[in-house]
Amino acid sequence: MAQKKDFKITTPRGCIYTSKNKNGEVTAKLKWNEGFVPKKKADFSKAQEFVDSECIRYMNPLAPRLTGTMIKSATLGTVIGSGEIDYLAPYSRRQYYEHKTKSRWFETMKAQRKETILKGAEKIAGGG
Numbered sequence: 001m002a003q004k005k006d007f008k009i010t011t012p013r014g015c016i017y018t019s020k021n022k023n024g025e026v027t028a029k030l031k032w033n034e035g036f037v038p039k040k041k042a043d044f045s046k047a048q049e050f051v052d053s054e055c056i057r058y059m060n061p062l063a064p065r066l067t068g069t070m071i072k073s074a075t076l077g078t079v080i081g082s083g084e085i086d087y088l089a090p091y092s093r094r095q096y097y098e099h100k101t102k103s104r105w106f107e108t109m110k111a112q113r114k115e116t117i118l119k120g121a122e123k124i125a126g127g128g
Helices: 036-062 069-077 092-098 105-125
Strands: 004-010 014-020 026-032
Touching: 036 069, 036 105, 069 092
Parallel strands: none
Antiparallel strands: 004 014, 014 026
């Protein structure tokens, strides 16, 4: 079945076009430009790295500290860009949930800094 292109919108990211077959059925297709997907993946990876490192940075003063080992264990235990922050110190979990004055420091940091982190990540993910 031969298809005829009826309509086309082109952007730097790709194009959308419609085609009609001889039965009159119209199909819309989206075609990404070749370099768009790898560039966006790279932008999203950079944004995730930003989020991970900013979370660790902002949690640092909020986490309980006696010697600083637990805070350093977050830096050592986290693969920046993975989307997961891991504290390696064996007592970290208990401190997070049971510390008298500084428990749940991630939630505290998120309440204070969420908008700042999101704006930075959006700027990076948008290619800025």
